[in-house]
Structure formats: C-alpha cells, structure tokens
Amino acid sequence: xxxxxxxxxxxxxxxxxxxxxxxxxxxxxxxxxxxxxxxxxxxxxxxxxxxxxxxxxxxxxxxxxxxxxxxxxxxxxxxxxxxxxxxxxxxxxxxxxxxxxxxxxxxxxxxxxxxxxxxxxxxxxxxxxxxxxxxxxxxxxxxxxxxxxxxxxxxxxxxxxxxxxxxxxxxxxxxxxxxxxxxxxxxxxxxxxxxxxxxxxxxxxxxxxxxxxxxxxxxxxx
Amino acid sequence: xxxxxxxxxxxxxxxxxxxxxxxxxxxxxxxxxxxxxxxxxxxxxxxxxxxxxxxxxxxxxxxxxxxxxxxxxxxxxxxxxxxxxxxxxxxxxxxxxxxxxxxxxxxxxxxxxxxxxxxxxxxxx
Numbered sequence: 001x002x003x004x005x006x007x008x009x010x011x012x013x014x015x016x017x018x019x020x021x022x023x024x025x026x027x028x029x030x031x032x033x034x035x036x037x038x039x040x041x042x043x044x045x046x047x048x049x050x051x052x053x054x055x056x057x058x059x060x061x062x063x064x065x066x067x068x069x070x071x072x073x074x075x076x077x078x079x080x081x082x083x084x085x086x087x088x089x090x091x092x093x094x095x096x097x098x099x100x101x102x103x104x105x106x107x108x109x110x111x112x113x114x115x116x117x118x119x120x121x122x123x124x125x126x127x128x129x130x131x132x133x134x135x136x137x138x139x140x141x142x143x144x145x146x147x148x149x150x151x152x153x154x155x156x157x158x159x160x161x162x163x164x165x166x167x168x169x170x171x172x173x174x175x176x177x178x179x180x181x182x183x184x185x186x187x188x189x190x191x192x193x194x195x196x197x198x199x200x201x202x203x204x205x206x207x208x209x210x211x212x213x214x215x216x217x218x219x220x221x222x
Numbered sequence: 223x224x225x226x227x228x229x230x231x232x233x234x235x236x237x238x239x240x241x242x243x244x245x246x247x248x249x250x251x252x253x254x255x256x257x258x259x260x261x262x263x264x265x266x267x268x269x270x271x272x273x274x275x276x277x278x279x280x281x282x283x284x285x286x287x288x289x290x291x292x293x294x295x296x297x298x299x300x301x302x303x304x305x306x307x308x309x310x311x312x313x314x315x316x317x318x319x320x321x322x323x324x325x326x327x328x329x330x331x332x333x334x335x336x337x338x339x340x341x342x343x344x345x346x347x
Contacts, residue, residue, distance in 0.1 A: 012306065012309075012326075012327065013327075013328045013329065014244060014247045014248075014251075014304070014306075014327045014328055014329055014332065015243060015244070015247065015306075017246075017247040017250060017251070017329045018243035018244055018245070018246035018247030018248075018250075019243060019246075021246045021247060021249070021250040022243065022246050083241070083306070083307070104241055104243065105240055105241045105242065106242070106243070107242050108242055108243060108246060111243070
C-alpha cells in the first residue's frame with residue numbers, strides 16, 4: 001500500500017514533532033517537515049506531497065499566502081490549522097484554495113481521520129469552524145450589501161463620509177476638503193438621505209462595513 | 223535509577239495538555255521517562271496529579287500551569303510549562319515560572335529541561 005505523503009509546515013518544531021510521531025505510528029503516512037514557506041516550497045518540489053498541513057502563522061507571510069503559493073507549485077490538498085482561528089481567516093484560507101481548516105487542539109485520532117478524509121477528496125473542517133465559516137460568509141454578504149449602498153454616493157460624498165468615519169467633525173471636514181461647513185452639512189444630509197440612515201454614526205458604521213478587509217478608517221483617528 | 227526510596231526505575235512524567243499533539247511531541251522527547259499524557263479538558267488537574275504521583279509535570283496552558291504550580295510546590299517536584307503562544311519554555315523555580323533556554327519550545331529543549339530538573343538535583347528547595 002502506498003503511503004500518503006504529507007508536508008507538515010509549521011514554525012514550531014515541537015508541533016511538527018508531534019504530528020510526525022503520530023502519523024509515523026499510523027504507517028500509511030510519510031511525513032516531510034518545513035519550518036517556513038521557502039522550506040515548504042522546496043519540500044513540495046522534492047517530495048510532491050499529497051497533503052499539506054500548513055500553520056496559519058507560517059513565516060514569512062502566513063499560512064493563507066502559503067496555500068496560494070503551494071497551489072501554484074503542486075497539487076497537494078492543503079489544510080490550514082491554528083490554535084484560535086478568527087472566523088475571517090477560515091474563509092480566507094478556503095478562498096485561497098485550502099481543502100480544510102483544523103484547530104490545533106484537535107485530538108490525534110480526529111487529525112488522522114481528517115487527513116484520510118482529505119486524501120479521499122473530502123473537506124476537513126470541524127463543526128465549530130464550519131460555524132465560523134458560515135458567519136464569515138454572512139459577513140461577506142453584509143459587506144457586499146453595504147458596498148452597494150455606498151456606491152450610490154458621489155465621489156465628494158464618499159470623501160465626506162470617509163472623514164466622518166474617521167471621526168472628523170464638520171469643521172475639520174470643511175478644512176480638509178477646502179469647502180464651507182454649510183456645504184459639509186449639506187453633504188452629510190444628502191449622505192444620510194441616500195443611505196436611508198438617521199445618524200452620522202450609522203453612516204460611519206455602514207462605510208466601515210463596506211470597507212472591511214481593506215484599510216478601513218478607524219473611528220479613533222481624526 | 224530510582225528517584226525515590228523504593229521507587230521507580232524510570233521517572234514518571236505527567237503531561238497534562240490542552241493541545242493533544244503537544245503531548246505526542248513531549249512524550250517522544252522524554253524517551254528516558256515513563257510518560258502519561260492526559261487531556262486538560264478532563265478537569266481537576268491537581269487531583270489527577272495527586273492520584274498519579276508523578277516525578278515531574280509538563281503542561282501547556284495557563285490553567286495547567288496553575289494546577290501544576292500548586293502540586294509541584296506541595297510535593298517539591300519539577301514542573302515545565304510549554305507556553306506555545308509566547309514561544310517559551312518555563313520551569314518552576316522557587317514558586318516562579320522562569321524562562322529556560324533560548325530556542326523556545328523544541329523537543330530537545332523540553333528533554334533537556336525535564337532531564338536537568340529530574341537528574342541534576344534541580345528539585346525545588
């Protein structure tokens with residue numbers, strides 16, 4: 001029986017050692033280790049792994065970037081894992097091409113089961129991370145909706161709203177855009193009208209939702 | 223080599239881990255010991271240690287470290303904390319967790335820390 005070749009890419013040697021010890025006992029896995037992206041790419045070129053278990057914090061640019069890079073170099077099914085994955089990273093990993101996402105506190109038996117599932121062509125994701133993925137997808141829908149609404153604004157109105165979202169007051173906005181305060185107030189009223197909102201705060205919140213994932217303005221900044 | 227009068231030939235090391243795969247690595251690193259690995263999620267870590275009566279304890283979480291600290295101080299035993307998020311190994315010395323080694327939590331560093339604490343007269347005073 002041919003063994004499944006698995007690339008374990010994790011900056012922590014002790015994690016790699018734990019996975020190696022577990023999988024070598026199973027006898028149907030051949031483990032190759034890597035501590036960073038360069039090592040992972042070199043190992044993928046040399047060993048042509050069937051699976052790749054990639055740490056979310058793999059140096060230098062993280063596991064999601066590593067999934068993208070590996071996908072260009074080999075056909076290994078990639079699984080990203082981490083200790084406390086934020087919901088948006090689960091979605092990011094899947095969008096980058098990962099076949100699964102596992103928590104690092106997974107039991108050894110569940111890890112083996114998940115790896116064998118991915119080898120068979122299934123996805124590997126635990127129930128709680130499935131929930132996180134669903135929440136992230138819903139967030140995407142909200143973002144798309146917010147962007148659609150923000151697109152109804154004129155370029156100047158978006159400039160004003162951007163400054164509102166950064167916490168600027170009308171006087172500051174007027175100075176920044178070299179317009180009168182009266183004009184700023186009019187723009188704000190138009191913005192609220194187009195967005196169907198009653199307050200600057202609500203408009204700022206919608207704007208931040210629309211920009212989520214990009215460099216969204218911080219409310220604390222002026 | 224008996225560590226205690228009439229005791230075991232090999233030291234018994236209790237590994238209480240929140241991350242089971244870490245337990246796999248620690249167990250493999252401590253080839254000189256009898257290692258028993260337990261999931262921290264089972265609760266009452268101190269009670270477990272009292273029942274098991276190990277020669278050393280290895281943990282990987284703050285909760286485990288707190289329980290290990292109590293037990294280790296009561297029984298004058300070595301305790302090692304593999305702090306993964308901080309990338310540190312910490313040995314309990316005189317009631318304080320002290321960072322040991324420069325390379326962080328590697329299998330060799332775990333082995334060296336536990337072996338040193340067990341065999342080099344490194345028990346807490």
